[in-house]
Each structure stands twice: as C-alpha cells, then as structure tokens.
Amino acid sequence: MARIMVGLSGGVDSSVAAALLQEQGHEVVGGYMKNWINDEGIAGDCPWEQDVEDAHAVAKHLGIEFRVIDLVDHYRERIVDYLLAGYRDGITPNPDVFCNREMKFGVFLDYALSQGFEAVGTGHYARRRELADGSAVILRGADPNKDQSYFLAMMKPEQIQRARFPVGELLKTQVRDEARRFGLPTAEKKDSQGICFIGNIKMNDFLTHYVKDDPGEIVDLEGRVLGTHRGLHLFTLGQRKGHGVASPRDGMAYVVVRKEPESKRLVVAYEDQEGSGLYSSTCLVGSLSWMNGARHGVLDAQPRYRAKSERVTVVAEGDRLRVNFQRPQRALTPGQVCAFYDGGQLLGGGVFEVIEA
Numbered sequence: 579m580a581r582i583m584v585g586l587s588g589g590v591d592s593s594v595a596a597a598l599l600q601e602q603g604h605e606v607v608g609g610y611m612k613n614w615i616n617d618e619g620i621a622g623d624c625p626w627e628q629d630v631e632d633a634h635a636v637a638k639h640l641g642i643e644f645r646v647i648d649l650v651d652h653y654r655e656r657i658v659d660y661l662l663a664g665y666r667d668g669i670t671p672n673p674d675v676f677c678n679r680e681m682k683f684g685v686f687l688d689y690a691l692s693q694g695f696e697a698v699g700t701g702h703y704a705r706r707r708e709l710a711d712g713s714a715v716i717l718r719g720a721d722p723n724k725d726q727s728y729f730l731a732m733m734k735p736e737q738i739q740r741a742r743f744p745v746g747e748l749l750k751t752q753v754r755d756e757a758r759r760f761g762l763p764t765a766e767k768k769d770s771q772g773i774c775f776i777g778n779i780k781m782n783d784f785l786t787h788y789v790k791d792d793p794g795e796i797v798d799l800e801g802r803v804l805g806t807h808r809g810l811h812l813f814t815l816g817q818r819k820g821h822g823v824a825s826p827r828d829g830m831a832y833v834v835v836r837k838e839p840e841s842k843r844l845v846v847a848y849e850d851q852e853g854s855g856l857y858s859s860t861c862l863v864g865s866l867s868w869m870n871g872a873r874h875g876v877l878d879a880q881p882r883y884r885a886k887s888e889r890v891t892v893v894a895e896g897d898r899l900r901v902n903f904q905r906p907q908r909a910l911t912p913g914q915v916c917a918f919y920d921g922g923q924l925l926g927g928g929v930f931e932v933i934e935a
C-alpha cells in the first residue's frame with residue numbers, strides 16, 4: 579500500500595488508472611496539471627475547463643481527494659519555449675516525449691514527492707517491471723495498437739522508479755469495460771488528441787501565432803520554382819499535403835524532402851525520385867538517455883510514434899550514436915526522438931541530430 583498521486587487528465591485512461599490503483603489498495607489522490615490556458619485566443623478548442631470538471635467528477639465518484647496544480651509557468655519554460663526554439667532553429671521538436679520527462683515525471687512528480695507521495699500514476703499504455711536488483715524497466719503496452727512507450731523513451735531511471743502505469747496491462751477495449759465496471763463518468767468520453775496538453779489546437783495554428791512568417795520559394799530537385807510558402811517551420815519532412823503545389827503526375831503528389839534554411843527554400847520531390855534524400859539509413863542521434871545503462875551493437879529503433887521498430891546497428895561516436903538502419907527509413911527528421919528497444923523492452927532514446935545518406 580502506497581500513497582500515489584494519479585495524473586487525472588479528465589480522460590478515460592487516467593480515470594481507470596486511478597480506479598485500479600485504488601482497488602489494489604493504494605491511497606490515491608487525483609492531480610490535474612494545469613499546464614496551458616489559451617489566454618491568447620489561438621484558434622481552436624482548448625477544453626481544459628471541461629477536462630478539469632471531468633477529472634473532478636471522477637475523483638468525486640471514487641471518493642478521493644482532487645487537486646488542480648498550476649504548472650503554467652513551468653510548462654511555458656520547459657515545453658513551449660523548447661517547442662518554439664526548435665521550430666525557429668529549423669528542427670521538428672517532440673513536445674509529447676519531453677512532456678513526460680519534464681512535466682508529468684518532472685515537476686508534477688517533484689510536487690507529489692514534496693507532498694509525501696511515493697509515486698505518480700498515469701493512464702499511459704506501457705508496462706513497468708521491477709527487476710531483481712530493485713531497478714525498474716518499461717515494456718511496450720499490452721495493446722499493440724495503443725502502445726505509448728515511445729513517448730516515455732527519454733525518462734530517467736529515477737523517474738521510472740516512481741512511475742505506475744496500471745492500464746498498460748490492458749487492451750483499450752478492456753479499459754473501457756473497466757471504466758463501465760467502476761461506473762466512471764468518463765467511461766464513454768471520446769479520446770483526446772492535440773499537442774501534448776494544448777487541447778485541440780492544431781500545431782500550425784499554434785506556430786502561426788508565435789513564429790513570424792518567413793516566406794520563401796518551393797522548388798523541385800532541379801531548383802525550378804513551383805510556388806511560395808509562409809515559413810519553413812510550417813512544414814515537416816515527408817509531408818504530402820498542405821504545401822499547395824499540385825503535381826502534374828497523376829496520383830503522385832509532391833513530398834517535402836528538404837528544408838534549406840539559408841535560402842529559405844522548401845524542396846519537394848516525388849516519393850520514388852532518385853536523389854531526393856527522402857529515404858536514409860544512417861544518422862547521428864544525440865541527447866542520449868538510457869534507462870538501464872548505455873547500449874551498443876544490434877538493437878531495435880523506432881523513429882516516430884506509430885512507426886514499426888527496425889533493426890539497427892549502433893556505434894558510439896563521442897557523446898552521440900551513429901545509428902545504421904538495416905532498411906532505409908522514410909523522412910528521418912532532426913529534432914524527433916529515436917526510441918531504442920530490445921524486443922518489447924524500452925532501453926532509452928535520443929534526438930535525431932544529423933541525417934546522412
């Protein structure tokens with residue numbers, strides 16, 4: 579029996595996490611992290627008030643204490659500033675991964691520990707296992723369609739030690755069943771989407787609000803000008819839609835293959851075009867974070883959420899890793915997180931810094 583603070587987001591997964599931990603005999607308190615309030619009127623729906631209400635209703639139903647913890651300043655410092663700096667520097671940051679390390683298992687966990695709690699529970703689809711030596715590791719969630727372990731790749735060992743993921747043992751359908759069994763008011767609530775906790779605001783609306791337009795040309799591989807764009811930060815490598823350049827080839831769209839910050843050019847090519855650089859096998863990964871010691875040799879790597887993990891050979895190069903994928907990967911992107919696995923066990927992660935051939 580432990581005192582556990584559960585991150586109650588107002589969704590069904592964290593509601594079931596709280597109910598399960600309580601059922602297991604723990605003393606549970608619900609905590610809603612107030613990270614972001616849309617006080618600058620960015621277009622889109624930011625339903626945090628509704629979420630707090632739903633989280634509160636769940637706590638009431640379970641008969642547990644509920645707290646709203648104001649982390650708006652921390653969130654701005656640790657997530658929004660990182661996000662905007664990354665886009666200004668021409669990379670594609672990964673706020674969802676850093677939220678877990680910096681917010682949920684960063685300032686929120688610190689708060690919980692300072693209040694006498696032993697652990698933080700969340701509704702992540704990932705499994706945690708304690709090893710014989712007392713350390714803990716993370717495994718992929720039991721539901722292969724919902725597995726969220728990728729988002730936990732940058733967590734530090736001491737954070738994993740304090741984490742609890744009860745719904746990671748279940749399939750999503752079982753989580754809904756459990757929510758009904760507990761009679762939770764969120765049992766039928768739709769799953770949320772959006773940037774981390776920024777509600778349903780679209781990333782491009784968010785960026786348009788904070789980053790000044792910086793227009794340039796859209797060109798093909800031969801340098802022919804096909805159109806103009808409002809700023810390189812509004813595009814992601816591998817993107818097929820939204821660049822506004824119609825392709826003369828039937829059923830074959832132009833894909834964003836390169837950003838050239840000096841000339842502000844956005845380069846597009848066809849998916850199968852030789853020399854586009856869209857597919858690459860070798861890259862350098864930095865800002866490394868390991869859960870149970872550094873690993874080299876043959877591992878599995880997952881280059882983005884929902885991508886399949888792939889066999890890689892990993893060699894240390896200074897404080898970075900040279901990662902060689904056995905099969906070329908589409909649109910590896912600087913700033914995104916590469917998660918390393920050994921089969922179903924998460925080993926850690928790092929950030930793509932240089933994409934080579």
Ligand SMILES: Nc1ncnc2c1ncn2[C@@H]1O[C@H](COP(=O)(O)OP(=O)(O)OP(=O)(O)O)[C@@H](O)[C@H]1O
Pocket residue numbers: 584585586587588589590591592593595609610611612613682699700701702769770774775
């Ligand atoms: N604002 C928040 N306050 C407290 N905890 C949160 C908050 N946002 C997310 N979490 C915690 O992090 C977990 C994973 O977050 P994510 O945004 O992926 O939620 P989700 O998969 O939509 O889950 P849920 O159905 O619980 O909203 C949640 O289950 C919850 O425990």
